Amino acid sequence: MSTTPLLKVENLKKYFPVKKGMFGKTVGYVKAVDDVSFFVNEGETLGIVGESGCGKSTTGRVLMRLLEPTDGEIEFDGKNLASLSQEEMRKTRRDIQMVFQDPYASLNPRHTIGKILEEPLIVHGISDPQERKKKVREFLEIVGLNEYHAKRYPHQFSGGQRQRIGIARALMTNPKLIIADEPVSALDVSIQAQVLNLMQDLQKEFNLTYIFIAHDLGVVRHISDRVAVMYLGKMVEVADSEQLYEKPLHPYTQALLSAVPVPDPDFQKEQIIIEGDIPNPADPPTGCTFHTRCPFKMDICTKVTPQLTEQTTGHSVACHLHVGQVDNDIKQLEGSL
Secondary structure (H helix, E strand, O other), X not given: OOOOEEEEEEEEEEXXXXXXXXXXXXXXXXXXXXXXXXXXXXXXXXXXXXXOOOOHHHHHHHHOOOOOOOXXXXXXXXXXXXXXXXXXXXXXXXXXXXXXXXXXXXXXXOOOHHHHHHHXXXXXXXXXXXXXHHHHHHHHXXXXXXXXXXXXXXXXXXXXXXXXXXXXXXXXXXXXXXXXXXXXOOOOHHHHHHHHHHHHHXXXXXXXXXXXXXXXXXXXXXXXXXXXXEEXXXXXXXXXXXXXXXXXXXXXXXXXXXXXXXOOOOOOOOOOOOOOOOOOOOOOOOOOXXXXXXXXXXXXXXXXXXXXXXXXXXXXXXXXXXXXXXXXXXXXXXXXX
């Protein structure tokens, strides 16, 4: 696995305007993604986790420019995606593909599987019908389906088979990066493992880089090299997978991990209960956005937004509780007074 960043994201923001009244006057903004920075090395899997509504799926769509970013830079393979024209971005999508959460909604029910899989090739200029059909056969077999499946329609497949088709479609253009948005959350647990193992095998075979978006921390641990935890549009902790699961630093990460079920009835672990509801993203709390639900809240938490700071090699956290973080934040607070 290379340590060269294939994707580098800096200060990414996506705000949705809140409109009211007869004339649709903008009265505020929902900060779905708020000043997010991270990188993904070539050949690795970065897992992005968090509760529903934390901004992880929006982040994936902004990276693909399916949603236009409000601000920030997205550098992919030496190109700044945020500054590309629509036509240039369309060509770049040959190297960035997406696997969606609902394998049925993402497939056109009126088209055969063969036509669905040929479509990316047509869009990206492969005009020879024989070559397209050959690739369709090849990738159906790679994801564990058969050649005759190309003549069938999406409703004739199970959920797991449809997700395999979605993965095959993403692979058709030989991409470098695949953004998988909750690709197994709609599947049975027994099928989830099959799809995850398939994705890992494909990663080795085609040297793929993944951004794996999910809310299930058990699934993320199985497939990810590094994990980024999001809360209310911000990254609150980023670390190597094993490091994060063995020693989580942020109270939010600790609470999420304490809720993961353990397959041992005799093992009792302390569960951390997060009080209250997720705040309104159109009116987030001042300072640390988690302070309204945090059991370790301090006075500084309500006033100063903690920055994502590296605590140990490869392990960063945005929390006032940790060494080095408080000193920096107090200086920031004093400077603003």
